[in-house]
Amino acid sequence: MAGRDPIADLRRIAFLLERANEATYRVRAFRSAASALAGLPRAELAARAAAGTLTDLPGVGEVTARCVAESLAGEEPVYLRRLTATAGVDLDDATEKLRAALRGDCHTHSDWSDGGSPIEEMALAAVELGHEYLVLTDHSPRLTVARGLSPAKLRRQLEYVAALNGALPPGFRVLTGIEVDILADGSLDQEPELLAQLDVVVASVHSGLRDDRAAMTRRMLRAIENPHVDILGHPTGRKVPAARVGLTRGGDRGHRAGRTRPPSEFDAAAVFAACAAYDKAVEINSRPDRLDPPKRLLRQALEAGCRFAINSDAHAPGQLDWQRYGCERAAQCGMPADRVVNTWPADRLREWAASHG
Numbered sequence: 582m583a584g585r586d587p588i589a590d591l592r593r594i595a596f597l598l599e600r601a602n603e604a605t606y607r608v609r610a611f612r613s614a615a616s617a618l619a620g621l622p623r624a625e626l627a628a629r630a631a632a633g634t635l636t637d638l639p640g641v642g643e644v645t646a647r648c649v650a651e652s653l654a655g656e657e658p659v660y661l662r663r664l665t666a667t668a669g670v671d672l673d674d675a676t677e678k679l680r681a682a683l684r685g686d687c688h689t690h691s692d693w694s695d696g697g698s699p700i701e702e703m704a705l706a707a708v709e710l711g712h713e714y715l716v717l718t719d720h721s722p723r724l725t726v727a728r729g730l731s732p733a734k735l736r737r738q739l740e741y742v743a744a745l746n747g748a749l750p751p752g753f754r755v756l757t758g759i760e761v762d763i764l765a766d767g768s769l770d771q772e773p774e775l776l777a778q779l780d781v782v783v784a785s786v787h788s789g790l791r792d793d794r795a796a797m798t799r800r801m802l803r804a805i806e807n808p809h810v811d812i813l814g815h816p817t818g819r820k821v822p823a824a825r826v827g828l829t830r831g832g833d834r835g836h837r838a839g840r841t842r843p844p845s846e847f848d849a850a851a852v853f854a855a856c857a858a859y860d861k862a863v864e865i866n867s868r869p870d871r872l873d874p875p876k877r878l879l880r881q882a883l884e885a886g887c888r889f890a891i892n893s894d895a896h897a898p899g900q901l902d903w904q905r906y907g908c909e910r911a912a913q914c915g916m917p918a919d920r921v922v923n924t925w926p927a928d929r930l931r932e933w934a935a936s937h938g
């Protein structure tokens with residue numbers, strides 16, 4: 582049969598929309614339709630497309646039905662073609678090289694907390710990007726706005742991931758993790774026994790971002806010294822206008838830029854010295870609305886001898902491709918690939934994380 586795979590086309594559209602930071606509800610139509618249709622025999626799909634009854638199926642609307650019909654007819658759906666035509670970002674050589682060296686992503690969210698997609702969809706998108714692993718780092722309990730996982734729910738997630746790994750393509754696995762809140766006193770928002778079981782722990786400040794310099798420095802140092810912590814997430818907490826994401830449909834994403842937030846104030850020399858001394862990684866958060874740390878601090882951390890993790894902080898599959906933005910900034914600062922912990926194979930990454938205690 583000459584046709585294309587309509588399910589793959591729907592997922593590709595969703596991926597490109599997510600990568601362009603489109604609102605979740607926009608993307609959901611394509612992901613829902615893909616899930617609804619994935620189980621149907623191709624013959625039935627074709628019969629329904631011919632009879633115009635695809636939209637009778639729950640989760641399938643006019644736009645998605647049209648994409649399926651075009652795809653079945655062997656044409657690239659118009660919707661996909663338009664997205665592909667406007668989504669190209671050419672990476673320079675140094676960025677491309679660093680991006681190619683990444684074997685995984687150490688900061689991602691699923692619909693278990695505030696992400697938009699199931700773990701398996703995040704995993705499959707990571708496989709397609711060429712990753713060998715994905716560290717799942719859903720939020721910790723006190724971040725209720727992000728539906729942080731209680732200890733019981735995190736335990737269930739660990740069982741779920743163990744089972745899921747058996748069903749994923751060989752050579753790829755989901756590593757367990759958390760984005761744990763650094764609380765006001767620098768302690769961590771999850772049971773230590775549970776943190777000890779996880780492959781990778783990212784610790785981030787999400788509250789009290791305007792703490793004075795001395796208090797914030799103390800807080801961050803205490804977290805960095807904590808043996809469970811492996812990576813310091815989005816170090817300054819800043820929010821910037823997501824200008825880089827203006828890639829689709831005319832590129833005007835200004836209304837989605839959201840609120841900006843200045844970086845937290847802390848003694849960067851002390852924080853980076855501690856990261857280097859305790860062999861913890863400084864995250865280069867690639868989200869277009871974060872791009873954290875700023876390049877000045879990134880250079881300072883590089884000079885301090887720190888390791889880094891170039892992470893997407895993806896909340897949807899397409900956002901996994903945002904690592905390119907972090908790579909671009911790292912490359913501009915002259916980052917050697919071997920300083921980046923997610924250029925390592927999964928086993929070496931796990932060993933490094935386990936060495937923290």
Ligand SMILES: [Zn+2]
Binds near residue numbers: 760785787814815
């Ligand atoms: Zn965060």
Ligand SMILES: [Zn+2]
Binds near residue numbers: 688690760894
């Ligand atoms: Zn996050």
